[in-house]
Amino acid sequence: MTTTPAPRAPRPQTILEVVRTTWVTPHLVRLTLGGPGFDDFEPKDATDSYVKIFFAKPELGLEPPYDVAALRDTLAPDDLPVTRTYTVRRVDRSARTIDIDFVVHGDEGLAGPWAAAAQPGDRVVFAGPGGAYRPDPAADWHLFAGDESAVPAIAAALEALAPDAKGLAFLEIGGRDDLVDLVHPAGVQLIWVGRRGRDETTAGLLATAVSGHPWPAGRVQVFAHGERESMKALRDVFLNQRGLDRTQLSLSGYWAYGRTEDRFQAEKREPIGVVLPA
Template identity: 55%
Template sequence: MTVPAAARPPRPMVVLEVVTRRKIGKHMVRLTLGGEGFAAFRNKEATDKYVKLLFADPALGLTPPYDLEELRAVLPPERMPVRRTYTVRSVNEANQTLQIDFVVHGEDGIAGPWANHAKPGDLVCFSGPGGMYIPSPEADWHLLAGDESALPAIAASLEAMDRSAVGEVYVEVAEEKDEIKFRAPKGMNVHWLHRGGPFTPESTKLAAAVMAGTWREGQVQVFAHGEREMVKALRRYLADEKGVDRKALSLSAYWAFGRAEETFQAEKREPIGQIFPDEPGIQAAARG
C-alpha cells in the first residue's frame, strides 16, 4: 500500500561539513564532505547513488539540520529550503568522507555557486542516498551515455566494472577543458563529444553519436542519463529500434532544458516527464 506523502515519516537528514574543495575541470568542482555526521550516512552499492541536498536562504540564518515541518508553519513556500539532487561520486568508509561533483556555470543556479564558494567547515545537509544502477558482470557489453550531469555516475560505474568489461562510453561536455580522467577498463572505448558551448537542443551531439556509433553483438546493459529530451531520443532508439529489454536499460532524466528543478520535478508526474510513454520515467534525480 502506498503511504500518503503527508503520513510518511520525514526523511532522516545527514549533516556533513566541507573538508576540501577542488576544481577538477573548467566547469566542475569536487567537494569532499565529512565530519561526525558521516555516522548517519547509509551507503548503497549502486554506482548512480544520489542525495537530495537542502539549501536554505542565508538571510534566514538557519543551521542544518532543518525542521521542515516547523519551517512550513512560519515561512511562505518561496522561502523554504530548496532541494537539489546530486550523484555521490565516491565514498571512503575508512576516512568517513564522501565526494560530490558540482557543475558550475558562473553564479547561475543554487548548488553550483554554493559549491564554487564553499570553504572547509561549511555545513550541508541532505537525505538519501537513492540509486539503482550497478554494472552487471553478466552483460556481454556495456553502453554508457550522458552529459555533464551524468559524469560522476559514469566515472563511478566504470571504476566498479570488472577489468575485463567491454563496451562504448559517450560523454558530452562543453569543451575539451571539461573532460576528466576516467579509470576505465581497457575494453571500454570512451568517446568525448564537445558541444562548443552551453547545452541547447541544437548544439547537443550525444544522442546522434550513440545512434551512429558501434553496436556490438550480444546482451547489452545500458546506462543513459542526462537531459530529458536526449534520454527520450535514446529510449526510442534503444527500446523501439534496437529492442533492448527494459530490464537492461537504466534511463533517467537528470534535468530538462529550460526548466528550473521545481518545474522539472513537478513534470515527472505528467506525460512530458515520462521517459517511457506507458509509465513514469525511471527518474533517478535532477542535477544543477
C-alpha cells in the same frame, strides 16, 4: 468510508562539513565532505547513488536538520529550504569522507555557485542516499551515455566494472576543457561528444552518436542519464532502433533545459516529464 493516508515520514538528514574543494575542470568542482556526521551516512550499493542537498536562506538562521513540514506553518513558501539532487561520486570509508561533483556555469543556478564558493568548515545538509543501478557482471557489454550531469555516476560505474569488461561510454561535454580523466577497463571505449557551444543543448546529439556507432554483439546493459529531451531521443534509439528490452535500461532525465529543478521535478508527474513510460 475513505481514510486519509498517513503522511510519509521525512527522510533522515545527514549533516557534514566541507573538508576541501578541488577543481576537476574549470567548470566542475568537487567537494569532499566529512566530519562527525559521517556516522549517520549509510552508503548505498549503487553506482548512481545520489543525495538531495538542502539549501536554506542564511538570513533566516535555520538550524538543521530541517523539519520542512513544520516550517510550512511558519514560513512563506519562498523561504522554505529547497533541495537539489547530486550524485555521490565516491565514498572513502577509511578517510570517512564522501565526494560530490558540481557543474558550475558562472552565477547560474543555486547549487553550482554555492559549491564554487564553498569553504572548509561550511555545513552541508542532505537526505539520502538513493539509487538503484550497478553494472551487471553478467552483461556481455555495457553502454553508458550522458552529459556533464551524469559523468560522476558514469565514472563510478566504470570504476566498478570488472577488469575484463567491455563497452562504450558516450560522454557529452561543452568543450575540450571539460575532459576528465576516467578510470576504466581497457575494453571500454570512451567517446567524447562535444557541443558546438558550452551552454547549447542539442537533444539529438547523444542519440546521433549512439545510433551511428557500430553495435557490439551480445546482450547489453544500458545506463543513460542526462538532459530530459536527450534521454527521450536515446529511448527511441534503444527501444525502436535496437529493440532492447526495458529490463536492459537504466534511463532517466537528470534535468531539463530551461527548467529549474523545482519545475523539473514537478513535471515528472506530467506527460512532458515522462522519459520511459510504464
